[in-house]
Amino acid sequence: MSVQKALVIGGGISGLTAGAALARRGIDVHLVEIKDKLGDEGGIGLSIMGNASKALATIGAAQACVAAGMPADVFTVRAPSGKVVAVPPWPPLGKPEWPAQIGISRADFHRILTEAAIAAGVQVQCGVTTRSIEQGKERARVEFTDGRSGDYDLIVAADGIYSKTRAQLFAEVTGPQQTGLAIWRALAPRPERITTTQLHFGGPQGLVGICPINDENCYVYCMHEARPGERRDPATLHEQLREKIEGYGGLIPGLAAQISDPTLVSYRPIEWLLIPAPWYRGRVVLIGDAAHANPPNVAQGAAMGIEDAVVLAEEVSSPGTFEDALARFMARRWERVKLVVEVSRSVAKNQVEHTPGFDAAAEIRRASAVLAEPY
Numbered sequence: 488m489s490v491q492k493a494l495v496i497g498g499g500i501s502g503l504t505a506g507a508a509l510a511r512r513g514i515d516v517h518l519v520e521i522k523d524k525l526g527d528e529g530g531i532g533l534s535i536m537g538n539a540s541k542a543l544a545t546i547g548a549a550q551a552c553v554a555a556g557m558p559a560d561v562f563t564v565r566a567p568s569g570k571v572v573a574v575p576p577w578p579p580l581g582k583p584e585w586p587a588q589i590g591i592s593r594a595d596f597h598r599i600l601t602e603a604a605i606a607a608g609v610q611v612q613c614g615v616t617t618r619s620i621e622q623g624k625e626r627a628r629v630e631f632t633d634g635r636s637g638d639y640d641l642i643v644a645a646d647g648i649y650s651k652t653r654a655q656l657f658a659e660v661t662g663p664q665q666t667g668l669a670i671w672r673a674l675a676p677r678p679e680r681i682t683t684t685q686l687h688f689g690g691p692q693g694l695v696g697i698c699p700i701n702d703e704n705c706y707v708y709c710m711h712e713a714r715p716g717e718r719r720d721p722a723t724l725h726e727q728l729r730e731k732i733e734g735y736g737g738l739i740p741g742l743a744a745q746i747s748d749p750t751l752v753s754y755r756p757i758e759w760l761l762i763p764a765p766w767y768r769g770r771v772v773l774i775g776d777a778a779h780a781n782p783p784n785v786a787q788g789a790a791m792g793i794e795d796a797v798v799l800a801e802e803v804s805s806p807g808t809f810e811d812a813l814a815r816f817m818a819r820r821w822e823r824v825k826l827v828v829e830v831s832r833s834v835a836k837n838q839v840e841h842t843p844g845f846d847a848a849a850e851i852r853r854a855s856a857v858l859a860e861p862y
């Protein structure tokens with residue numbers, strides 16, 4: 488095994504998974520998170536698709552997600568009026584062991600991943616980041632903002648879409664780009680009996696949905712076209728979202744009436760990123776949103792970061808040289824991630840533009856056929 492000691496930069500979904508996966512393979516892992524504490528800020532909830540559950544099972548975290556979240560094998564398609572049009576299956580990417588999809592609160596998901604990382608022996612340090620990284624042939628020397636320093640065989644940069652590590656070491660790479668789309672999300676009480684994601688296609692917005700995340704709550708979301716740099720008044724986010732989803736029927740009016748706290752509403756322009764392979768320089772590897780990000784239409788952004796983390800841990804703990812391990816990592820990740828970025832961009836754009844004849848289901852089937860294969 489070419490790696491004994493690793494540093495993970497960033498305690499988000501990808502970084503915590505990487506920490507847990509590396510430590511479970513006997514590697515000494517130190518994780519630094521720039522914020523004062525671990526946890527997600529305001530994203531409300533997300534869907535863990537079956538391929539992500541498979542990867543999470545390798546760090547012992549999948550069952551806890553099933554227990555904390557709302558697992559489902561189907562979703563519900565509705566017309567803008569709210570009329571149920573179909574109840575198709577989600578692509579069965581986690582079968583036979585895992586549900587096709589789990590709606591979960593981001594707070595619960597972070598808690599589960601943090602527990603998995605701590606249980607595996609990861610030393611987590613918050614409120615600290617790297618000051619400099621000096622690449623050596625066998626190890627990299629890192630100086631931290633708290634004055635300490637350390638030598639590491641591997642540095643996993645999981646510091647998100649605006650990765651400072653990427654900016655330092657991959658200076659020629661273009662950063663994230665606007666998709667021309669934006670998404671609203673709001674926490675709301677889960678309507679009784681609603682246990683599956685509800686997707687309203689058509690109508691004035693690109694997509695209006697409801698995702699149950701546990702017995703108590705769901706989140707309502709709405710995606711539409713947006714001008715780059717468009718800003719929203721944070722004090723009235725609830726009113727602005729209510730306006731956006733006005734006219735949609737079914738469960739939406741009842742939920743809209745309960746969206747009354749602007750701090751439980753998030754608005755964000757959607758960016759995308761796919762940096763060219765390889766995602767490593769010397770001893771440093773970028774994973775998760777630091778290397779790739781996509782619109783959430785196929786719910787695979789976090790899933791790809793989780794898979795990156797698990798595959799990287801597998802490869803660097805296998806026999807052989809460090810260089811060969813990273814080359815195998817890249818070979819396993821490139822086509823799969825590229826497909827997810829391409830398909831989610833195309834589905835998002837065409838859904839929002841209501842492109843006549845665009846077959847979103849066929850695009851998603853194309854990605855799912857690949858994602859159903861082992862990562």
Ligand SMILES: Cc1cc2nc3c(=O)[nH]c(=O)nc-3n(C[C@H](O)[C@H](O)[C@H](O)COP(=O)(O)OP(=O)(O)OC[C@H]3O[C@@H](n4cnc5c(N)ncnc54)[C@H](O)[C@@H]3O)c2cc1C
Pocket residue numbers: 496497498499500501502519520521522532533534535536539615616617645646647648650651652670755774775776777780783786787788789790791792
């Ligand atoms: C609207 C929306 C909906 C989504 N829905 C889904 C979904 O349903 N399913 C799905 O699979 N994916 C979904 N995604 C994608 C998913 O949220 C992201 O892919 C995922 O959160 C990325 O995790 P990450 O750990 O790579 O990066 P981040 O979540 O950005 O975490 C990076 C971490 O690094 C820390 N950090 C940053 N800089 C430094 C530094 N210099 N030093 C130390 N620490 C640092 C940050 O504080 C943060 O904790 C969605 C995304 C959006 C925007």
